[in-house]
Amino acid sequence: MRHPMLADPIRTTEITSAILPHVHSENEVIRCAAVRALGRNGQDDPRSREVLLELIRDGDPDIRSDAIEALAPLAQAEDVDMILESLQADPVREVKLVAIQILVALKDTKCVPQLRALALSKCEDSVVWEDEIADWDDWMDIQIAAINALGSLGASDSIDDLLAALNDEMGQTLDIPVFRALAQLGQQGLVWLLATVEAGKGLARKRAADALADVDPDLLRPYLDRLTGADDVALRLLGLSLLTADDPKAEQLTLQDASQDLRLAGLVKFSKSRPEWVIAALADPSEKVQATALEQLELPLPDYLHDMLVDNILAWLLNGGAILTPAAATLLPKVAPQRAAGPLNALASDADRPIEARLAAIRGLGGIGGPAMSEILGALLADRSQQVRLVALHEIKALAQAGDRTALDILLHAIGGTQLDEEDKVQVLNLGAAPDVGMPKEDAPSNLRISEEGEILQEDPSESDVPATGSTLAALQLVTPEAEAQAAKSKPKGKKNRVAIEGPDAVGEDLSCAAIEAARTLGSVRVAAAVATQITASSDRIRIASWRALATSFPSCFEAAQAAPMALCDASPEVRREALKVLILTDQLDRYLLQALDDQDALVRADAVAQLSDERLLPFISDTAVSVRHAALSAALDSGDKKLSAQAIAQVFAAGRVDTLAWAVKQSDDMQAEAVRRLNTGKEGRASFIILDALAAS
Template identity: 30%
Template structure:
């Protein structure tokens, strides 16, 4: 008997000896594992006193699929009073596919048994009826068509027509015939549903009827027929669908465009559809033009559109619907015709358009790939735009243009290289706005006008000040003949408590002397207050929430355009491998701006991940190490990630210290970095890395084993996953037995929230040893909750990929 069979036997015994919770958990797992040896015990559980146990037994029998369960399920359906149990039994019969069940399924789908209980104002028979309809569809039973049509025609029945149509589509002859009849003679809703169901039937013989439905008087039916033809890959109906692109209804044209796009994925059909749909770039419907532009963007080769088409696309840029305008910009970029540059440049400079439209126009300029004074000047302007999406797009476009040679009219001496502009922006050396009136903007995707409003209000306040008020503010005296005119509103409202009440001079002197004598202004000693543990815990939670809130709002604080551009510039350099780009990232890593340092550390980490072994990145190692010890939490997390991905094993010692840090995120990141270094770290001698004190894989494994007892489950799971990876290294396999026990113990922590994940990890280490240990614990743990954790881990040990998909379903 293998370990899976032993597990199934133990769970079958638990069906007999466990409490109601045990019986439920055991039944579910036996069903998921497809345990035929448990069928007899599960059949007995169909009459369990606990309803949940009955439901789980029925579901398990359906998953296992053993025909010997059919008579017992039919008997249960004939006699059971619980609607919940009957629903589960009906579904199980549908999964088993036994013809013996068709008769009772047809009966219970139409006739409500009196014994079925109501649950408040809900009739449980409705659930049973729906399950019966779906079961009959799975059977594909030809003699069930009449029953399904009867339910659909019953005006007193619940509305489950979509499920009935789906069931009819699975009945190959009589069901398809009924759908074809409904497609022609049914109501509008029935014709639409019939078309969609026929599309899902996968039956190529229905294409003629669906083609005829393209001429249906109802737009809903025509649209459904178009979608259905695409569902069954009816290539020969492409010409008919192309004609449908001129349908007067937006929804029909949209469905036809989508269907054409799906049917023309082969290159041989692309030219036909391009020629047919290109004229629709001038369609009066904004929606259709947007879909056409999106479709053409995925189909056309470079510089395919003619002058008339380009004119139509340019007109769409001014559409009131920003989606249509944005897709038009995308299409011009994909087409790549330099003749579109003027249109795109004008679009970017038109501040009245949506920011996302101007963003797409900026990206299109970079995609066209023409490097000259006009594009460089435009992109330098766009970097200083008031809207962040446009600024980011300008930096992206400059990065894309770096690989483009300058045009013949420009010389390398007179034209600034795009990358130099990006690097200058990161270094803060690019003048973006006048220092007299610096603009403050929000870092949100859309521009926040609040700061501009505040500036305007201040300007209005200054403009409305009287000369006398200005004189009073500056301290200048009135000239002869001038009279003092007070402003209508005070310059500032005095807050309560700012000014003391009026007193005589002698009283004021006495009051001051008294304050000195009694030490009124001296700081009072802090009182000794005893705080109980509950209050202390509450204070710690408040402080932690405050800290998290500050971190979350950190990136949304209002900043200057210059600072925002520096941060965005760092992002667009991610993945660049040239020395200048890497040097720019390292320079940003050492900037005064804390957020810029954070962005730079993340960019270095991602670049290292994309390009392992990039030697120029190693110049960042010293700064990363320093900031690991001195930075704030976010910076330390970013530095930890980068140090792991740089693969310099000199990082191991400082990262080991981080394992004791009080911050959960930092400990979790340090574990991942140490595992990365242990498995993929460079050989110090070959890479010329100065490692003062090497750290062995066994040391890392031991440290991670200790982290399995961490109070935070994120840290525990990171350690568990890291351990599994390390055990594949030579010389560490001998620790498997001890590690298995530690992982199983970890599965019980945190109310068993990670039991399944631990089970998956155990499966990758040692199925045999893990199962033995878990089966032993199944007999010794005290509560059904703990037995549930064991059962879940056992289930993950033996579940197959097919079983897992059934479980998800």
């Protein structure tokens, strides 16, 4: 929102008129700034386009680059000859790239022959390039841009050129733009993409399949049988996306295809219209498909399925993997709440189970609700895993919001640091002794390793002893033995369970901070009192969290208002800033304003400066910190004092800081009007450059 105006709103033509003389300055730096400012502020003035068209032929390459970029949104159909000239005759890479962009935006087909030629070679007979060292890389960039442009323009007569570029010995990096272009070139492009997928191999085959997803579905439909019957999974997935639920192929792909990805995609696509397929998928050999089926089930369950499914869910909670177990834990309290508490508690408390499953179990316990579940969740607050503690806290907070007094008591104890026993407050993470380099391989600890993604992985000691998860639901699905065998063959083997992110050793401190953050929105007097007990804690983290909660949710708390003056001397700037907010909200700032204005932290000073409304603001407009400068200027412009606003505006220009000036001209019409007035004086130098640079950035 712009600040209240003292002057009349500035018009686009006035800004353009002020900038235009500087476009022809003898100072190249000022000229470049003026061109950028014109592109930013003069787009509604027809003179801008005319000037920019002239400047794309300027002798200075920086001017040409800035000018054509500014021209891009203003160019018109009659400009295409000049734009094509820039593509051909300007050696600067950036100019060529923007020229191609403009020609595509204008849907100019006259440029197609030149683009086709650039897709194959540097066209040194018709195109000028920069020095010999850089021109090869420049051509590669222009070549890719030309290929993309041919696709965007629908130049179907360029297919042979695109394929030639793809097969060039140096064109191995061009398959993505070529395939994307072919996807936009209608029937002929589609035929080539299909042939590439069916006959190709490796990465090129995958990229061609990815490009097929962008082809118009109406063009793909005549090839539906070819797609759904293809050996390539990507083609079958594409065919599946075109099917309807009443097509026999849809059921076959969803329930019997050898690819897990196909069965998953079909399940998600058709779950609403074919719930019987969801039930059949519960017996799928893939845990991922089973988990997705659990997520897609419509409730309430049919009577014939209920007890059998609950028994399976309980079994999956015991021996399921990292994908199926969380889905089972999520569904159990919805279908059998009376049988859920014990199994979910066992799963949530088992540190050897996958963290995703434990977290799902905790959420399930919270969903059951009641004081007994609050007690179970409270016990989990002593867990070593920070993730477990945070999710348990979230559920406890939700129960407290619903009126559960036991949950509120637990939350208050967590805030005050009395929820955990002393031995639980600090838990050192022990990864075991590092294996000696000379130790025989079989003697070295092997339960931990680091994945390529940086995750700590833990071997599941039961993996080798526990058979693949079985299901009493197998009779529900009509799967051919061949398809089941193929799916079992392709099932991932020996997946590792991801270990929880453990978090800091100081569990008690971490829990207190998390509980304070969680309780902020409860609005309870008891919560406010509990948080207030921690505002003088020895831990910086706890003090910061406490003051932040009080300042945002309980600023009128007596303890906070009383302690805020002393907190202005706290070693932590975050505490000082939150304490200042309390002082402002409780009308105590006057006595401590000078102290806050002199604070070493810029954000504290900025918050204090924002409370001023007189000439004391002026020195802060030249402060070394940008946040303080902006706070001071904003307060001056909002003050309603015309004299103060004028002084503040003059001081901003005198300070000559581009960042503040750019911010200010966006905030205030008065700032913009003053910028125009100063440009119109005709004086050149640092001051005019700063204004132009600010207008270019605003």
